[in-house]
Amino acid sequence: MRSGSNLEKILESGAFAVTGELGPPKSADAEVIKRKAAILKGYVDAVNITDNQTAIVRMSSIASGAILVQLGLEPVIQMTCRDRNRIAMQSDLLGAYALGARNLLCLTGDHQVFGNHPQAKNVFDLDSIQLLQMMRAMRDEKKFQCGEDIALEPRFFLGAAENPFADPFEFRALRLAKKVRAGADFIQTQIIYNVPKFAEWMKMVRELGLNQQVKILAGVSPLKSPAVARYMRDKVPGMDVPDEIVERMERAPKEERRAQGIQICVDVINQVREIQGVAGVHIMAVEWEEAVPEVTQKAGLLPRPTL
C-alpha cells in the first residue's frame, strides 16, 4: 500500500471504484461542506474536493477536505499548479497529510482568465507532470523537491487527470503514459459523453499496457438540462458532447429532463464498465450532489464495499 487510503484499497481489491466530487462554497460556511458530504456519504468511495475550479475563489480544497475527514468521508484533494509555487505546494500538502488527507489529484489548473480574478498573476512553477514527480519523490524517496530529506513523508495515493477528447488525439494516450511514469497511481478522465471515442482512446491505453500500471476511473456527469448540454458541446474547450446526447435531453418533457440526464449518466456508466481497463467511475455532479445516490443506485453500484 502506498497510502492505505480507502480508494487505494478498493482499487487494489479489484472492486469497481466510485468517486464523487464536491465543490467548496464561495464563502467561509462550513455547513455547506457538511450538507453536501451528508448527501454523498455511503454512495462513493472518496470525494474530490475541487481547488478553486475554473479559477473562481472558493474555500480551500485542503480545509474543505479536513472537514470531510472529520465527517468520516475520504477526500481526494485536488491541487492545481496555477496558484502555488513548489514551496507552497509542498508546505500545503505536508499540512493536508497531517490533517488526514490520503489522496491527491495533481492538476495543471484552468487558466485564471476563466475565473473571477482574471487580473491575477498565475504561477505555473510546475506543471501537473512535474507535480506528480515531486509528490512521488516525497512519498517514495522521502525527499523534498530540492533533494533534502523529509523526516516523516506524506504518503499520498497519487492521481492525475487526462482528457481523451483534447487534441492532438493520437498523443493523449502517450501523454497519459508520461503521467504514469511521473507517478500517477490513478487517473480520472474528463467527462465522457462520446463513448466510442473514449473506447478508442482506451484501446490505445491498453496497447501501451497502461491499464496494467494505473487505475483508470472514467469521468461521468449527469446533465441538468438541454441548455447545459448545448453549452458543454459548444463552449467548453476539451468537451465532446455528441449531438445525439443533446437531442436526447431536448426530446425529454420539461419535468423529465433531470431524470433523462440521470438516465444518460447511468447509460454511460454501463457502457464504460464494459470497456477493458476501466477500474471505476468518477461522478462529477458539482452543485447537483443530490443526483449521486440515484445515479449509483440505478447503475447498480451500491452498496459500496467496506474494506
Add this chain to the structure above:
Amino acid sequence: MIIAQQKPLEEIKGLLANYQSVLIAGCGTCVTVCFAGGEKEVGILASSLRMAFQVDGDPKDIREATVQRQCEWEYIEAIAEQVQQVDAVLSLACGIGVQTMAERFRGKRLLPGLNTAFLGYPVEQGIWKENCAACGNCVLDKTGGICPIARCSKSLLNGPCGGSHDGKCEISDDVECAWDQIYQRLKELGLLDNMLEIMPAKDWSTGRAGGPKRIVREDLRP
C-alpha cells in the same frame, strides 16, 4: 525585437499636464520597426499633442528628436542639449530606453510614452507575436524551435494540457496552442520522441524569479 505600443493620447496628455516645454524623444531601433516610437511616430504624436493642448487652451512648446538607440550612452549623448532645454522628456522608446535616458539625464523628468509589450516579431503586416520570455535557459532545441514558456498560456513544459482543441488554446480561439504546434513541428522533423521525454521542473532562477539579472563578461572588460 522589443515590441511596444503607444499609450492612449489622453493618458499621455495627463502625463504632460504640468510641463510647459516637452521634448518627444523617438528611438530608431526596435520601436521604429514596430511603428510605435520612431521618427515618424514622434512627428505624428507631436502634431496631435500640439493640437490637443491648443484646443484645451493650454498651448505647449512641443519639440521633437529621435536617436538611433535610447538604450546606449553614446547615442543619447546626441540630444543632451535638447533635453536640457525642456521641462520634461516624453520618451517613445521601450522601458529600457526610458530608464537609460532617466539615468543619463538625472534631475530631468523622463516620462514613458509607450507601453513595452513583449519580445517578439512581426508575423505579417500589422501583426506582432510574442515568442521569447527571456527565461535565461533556452529549451528551443527540445521543442522544435517553438517556445513553450512564451507561447503556452501556462508555460507548461509537458503539454498540451486538456484544454487544447483544434490547435487552439483554452483561453481563446485567437490563441494557438503552443504544444499542439510543437507536436506538429516535431512530427515534421521526425522528432516525436521528444514528446515522450518528461521535462523536469524548470530552474526559474535564471529568469525573473532569480531577481534582476546582470551579465559581466570579463573578456570584454577594459
